[in-house]
Amino acid sequence: xxxxxxxxxxxxxxxxxxxxxxxxxxxxxxxxxxxxxxxxxxxxxxxxxxxxxxxxxxxxxxxxxxxxxxxxxxxxxxxxxxxxxxxxxxxxxxxxxxxxxxxxxxxxxxxxxxxxxxxxxxxxxxxxxxxxxxxxxxxxxxxxxxxxxxxxxxxxxxxxxxxxxxxxxxxxxxxxxxxxxxxxxxxxxxxxxxxxxxxxxxxxxxxxxxxxxxxxxxxxxxxxxx
Numbered sequence: 591x592x593x594x595x596x597x598x599x600x601x602x603x604x605x606x607x608x609x610x611x612x613x614x615x616x617x618x619x620x621x622x623x624x625x626x627x628x629x630x631x632x633x634x635x636x637x638x639x640x641x642x643x644x645x646x647x648x649x650x651x652x653x654x655x656x657x658x659x660x661x662x663x664x665x666x667x668x669x670x671x672x673x674x675x676x677x678x679x680x681x682x683x684x685x686x687x688x689x690x691x692x693x694x695x696x697x698x699x700x701x702x703x704x705x706x707x708x709x710x711x712x713x714x715x716x717x718x719x720x721x722x723x724x725x726x727x728x729x730x731x732x733x734x735x736x737x738x739x740x741x742x743x744x745x746x747x748x749x750x751x752x753x754x755x756x757x758x759x760x761x762x763x764x765x766x767x768x769x770x771x772x773x774x775x776x777x778x779x780x781x782x783x784x785x786x787x788x789x790x791x792x793x794x795x796x797x798x799x800x801x802x803x804x805x806x807x808x809x810x811x812x813x814x815x816x
Contacts, residue, residue, distance in 0.1 A: 591788065592740040592781050593619035594640040594795045598802025599738050599775055601633035606811060611736075613667045615727045618717035620738065621670040621696040622658065628685065629662025637799050646790020648703060655690045664688075669730060670696045671716035671723045675705065678760045680719050682726050702788070717741075719762040728770055736811070737774040740781070775809055777801060 600623065616624030626636050639645065644654060668685035672695050683692050695706035696716035705714050716723065722739045744754075757763075766772060781787075781798055 591640075591646060591786065591790055591794065592798065593623055594637075595740050595777060595781055595798040595802040596620060596623045596738050597633070597636040597640050598799035598804075599806040600627060600636055600802075601799070602803035602806030603736070603775075604633045606806070610666060613669070613727060613730060613732055615669045615671070615723045615730065615732075616716070617671045617696060617721065617723040617726075618699075618715050619697055620723075620740070621693055621716055622655070624670065625664070625668060625688070625693060626658055626662050628664050628666040628668035629659075630665045631662050640795050640799065641792065643790055643792075648788075651694055651697070651703065652690060655693045659690060659693070667730075669726060671720075671726050672696055672713040673715060673718040675712040675714050678719070680716075680726070680762045681713070682729065719757065719760055722774070724766070724772060725762060725764050728764075728767060733770050735770065735772045737772060739774055739776045742776045743780065773809070773811055775805055778805060 596619070611627075614624040614628045616622070623636060626639065631639070639658070644650060647654075664685045668688070670683050670688060670692060672681045672683060672692065673679075674681050689708075691706050691708050692713075694703075695708060695713040697703060698705050698714050700714055700718070705712050707713075721741055722737050724735055724737050727735050778801070781801070782794060786794055
C-alpha cells in the first residue's frame, strides 16, 4: 500500500518537470505506478487509483493489473525489473514485452503473493535484490535520474536483519557510473508498519498521498531535470 506515497510524489513532481520523462523504470509496486504513468495516467488519476478499496484485495491483483493495462496503454518508454528465483539475479523487461504476469511478478512479495512462472522460469518481486532500480535505468541509457524510494528501511525490527542479510549476499547494487546524476526522493519518516503496508485503509492512503506530494514539492531538483 506504500505505492500510494509514490502516487503522491508523482502529483507533487509532475508539475515541476518541464517535460515528460524519457524513460520510466519500476520495481515491485513501483512497476504498477510506473506503468500507469508511462500509459498517460494523470497525477489525479493515479491517486484516485490508490483510493479504490479494490487495490488492497490482493487475491484480485491479476484483474486489477489487467484493468490498469487496458486503461493506460503505454505511451512512454517503460521497463520493470523482476527477480529470477533460480539464478537469484535481476531481470529487466521492456515495455513492449510486459504482460500482466510480468507486473504481477514484479509485485510478488515472497510468502504473501504468488510467485509467477513466465517462459518456463519462476520470477519474484522486482525489489527483492534492490528496491530502487536505478541500476536498470542506467543500463537502459539514463543519465539523469529521479529515484522514488518508498521503503528505504524495512518497517519491522524482526524482518530488517533478515532482509539486510539477504541483500548482503544476493543484492544487486552496482555503483553509480560517473556522469550519471541522481536525485532520490524518500519519505521524511517511516510510512507505517508491515501491517499498514498490507492493509488498505482510506485514512492511510490519503495521508501517504499528501506526504508524498509534500516531499516532492519541497525537494531540490537540479536544472538538468528541466
